[in-house]
Amino acid sequence: MLFGVRRHPRIGCYQQRKWPWKSTSTHATSGISRRSQRLHTSSTKAHIIFSGIQPTGVPHLGNYLGALQQWARLQNEASPSTQLLYSIVDLHAITINQDADQLRRWKRETLATLLAVGLDPERSTIFYQSAVPEHTELMWILSCTASVGHLSRMTQWKSKLALSDEVSALDSTSAKARLKLGLFSYPVLQAADILLYGATHVPVGEDQAQHLEFARQCADQFNTVHGEILVKPQTVLSSAKRVMSLKEPRLKMSKSHQDLRSRIQINDGAEIIGDKIRLALTDSITGVSYDPEHRPGVSNLLAIMSYFDEEGRTAEELAQACKSLSMRQFKATATKAISESLASTRDKYNRIMNHDETHYLDDIATEGSNKARRQADKTMAAVRQVIGLERAGRA
Numbered sequence: 001m002l003f004g005v006r007r008h009p010r011i012g013c014y015q016q017r018k019w020p021w022k023s024t025s026t027h028a029t030s031g032i033s034r035r036s037q038r039l040h041t042s043s044t045k046a047h048i049i050f051s052g053i054q055p056t057g058v059p060h061l062g063n064y065l066g067a068l069q070q071w072a073r074l075q076n077e078a079s080p081s082t083q084l085l086y087s088i089v090d091l092h093a094i095t096i097n098q099d100a101d102q103l104r105r106w107k108r109e110t111l112a113t114l115l116a117v118g119l120d121p122e123r124s125t126i127f128y129q130s131a132v133p134e135h136t137e138l139m140w141i142l143s144c145t146a147s148v149g150h151l152s153r154m155t156q157w158k159s160k161l162a163l164s165d166e167v168s169a170l171d172s173t174s175a176k177a178r179l180k181l182g183l184f185s186y187p188v189l190q191a192a193d194i195l196l197y198g199a200t201h202v203p204v205g206e207d208q209a210q211h212l213e214f215a216r217q218c219a220d221q222f223n224t225v226h227g228e229i230l231v232k233p234q235t236v237l238s239s240a241k242r243v244m245s246l247k248e249p250r251l252k253m254s255k256s257h258q259d260l261r262s263r264i265q266i267n268d269g270a271e272i273i274g275d276k277i278r279l280a281l282t283d284s285i286t287g288v289s290y291d292p293e294h295r296p297g298v299s300n301l302l303a304i305m306s307y308f309d310e311e312g313r314t315a316e317e318l319a320q321a322c323k324s325l326s327m328r329q330f331k332a333t334a335t336k337a338i339s340e341s342l343a344s345t346r347d348k349y350n351r352i353m354n355h356d357e358t359h360y361l362d363d364i365a366t367e368g369s370n371k372a373r374r375q376a377d378k379t380m381a382a383v384r385q386v387i388g389l390e391r392a393g394r395a
């Protein structure tokens with residue numbers, strides 16, 4: 001068995017533990033997990049958990065708190081009958097122009113992050129989306145029943161349209177015409193990602209809730225025409241629904257934002273975290289208080305601290321504890337709390353990235369895509385059959 005026999009020469013020995021970076025503490029699932037949404041268990045049907053992350057940069061605190069930490073928790077708490085699939089969705093990443101070498105690097109960095117947060121490739125299927133061509137096949141099939149009206153109401157598409165108006169106020173028609181088809185239709189690919197595996201639960205940050213609603217509609221529209229084939233998934237939100245940007249705290253933290261100082265990456269060291277927090281946009285009001293409306297920058301830092309807080313204190317309680325600190329002292333406190341909370345994930349990430357000379361990550365991705373394809377094949381056999389597209393010699 002691929003993962004059972006190989007041993008990384010320098011990350012560490014794993015005679016007892018096959019994955020040396022596998023978390024031995026409960027840190028990765030502490031704090032936030034206590035307050036995160038539990039899976040709805042009234043159904044006796046086996047759960048299938050699916051989620052994805054774009055390889056558009058090193059994942060940041062928002063990805064970690066809003067999604068990845070929850071992925072690891074679900075894995076660690078899942079019953080043996082639960083299947084878990086986590087995809088690095090590289091086909092989504094190319095909806096904006098990407099340099100090929102950088103994309104390759106980001107894919108590996110994202111995979112290393114998934115292992116560093118505690119995902120175990122023997123338990124969870126971890127794979128690159130483009131290695132499973134059934135994603136794009138199902139996308140096309142869903143495109144033939146999905147409605148354009150719903151797609152054009154997607155917030156992310158509307159914000160791109162609004163941006164094109166701003167960029168080219170004089171000629172917004174041609175600016176809109178230059179927007180790419182992939183940007184418009186990627187929610188159909190996202191629906192295919194999920195429906196391909198019969199996912200029952202999809203853990204995501206709040207920004208993806210609308211796309212999940214669209215995926216459920218895609219399943220309905222397909223099933224109405226062809227019969228009950230596709231499973232409608234439930235959205236699972238973490239309590240850290242939306243971590244905000246350090247530079248523009250009314251916008252969410254994003255990998256693709258140009259300013260690196262807007263986000264804390266999971267591999268940032270204490271000094272870099274300190275610099276980013278020192279430069280974070282706050283305000284000149286005296287003292288510390290939690291008021292997302294009027295003090296979005298300070299409130300964002302308090303919220304992040306509360307997601308990590310070992311004592312489970314809320315942002316309001318932390319504000320109370322810090323109320324008489326100066327902004328400089330408060331930022332130093334936030335730096336210490338965040339840096340210490342990320343330390344074990346950061347160390348595991350660095351060990352994996354610095355010592356991957358045995359193509360460890362490639363092996364994990366290959367094994368994961370083989371497993372994912374076997375699963376995808378089952379759904380596609382049923383889909384092709386009801387449409388009349390079954391392949392000669394196959395079920």
Ligand code: ATP
Nearest residue numbers: 054056062066067204205241242243253254255256
């Ligand atoms: P990009 O800017 O390229 O879209 P991203 O930072 O939005 O990158 P994604 O790969 O799109 O990251 O999303 C991966 C997961 O992380 C999704 O479940 C998404 O909802 C979640 N997520 C992303 N940003 C945040 C955030 N700021 N707060 C909470 N969850 C987030």
Ligand code: MG
Nearest residue numbers: 054207254255
């Ligand atoms: Mg995103």
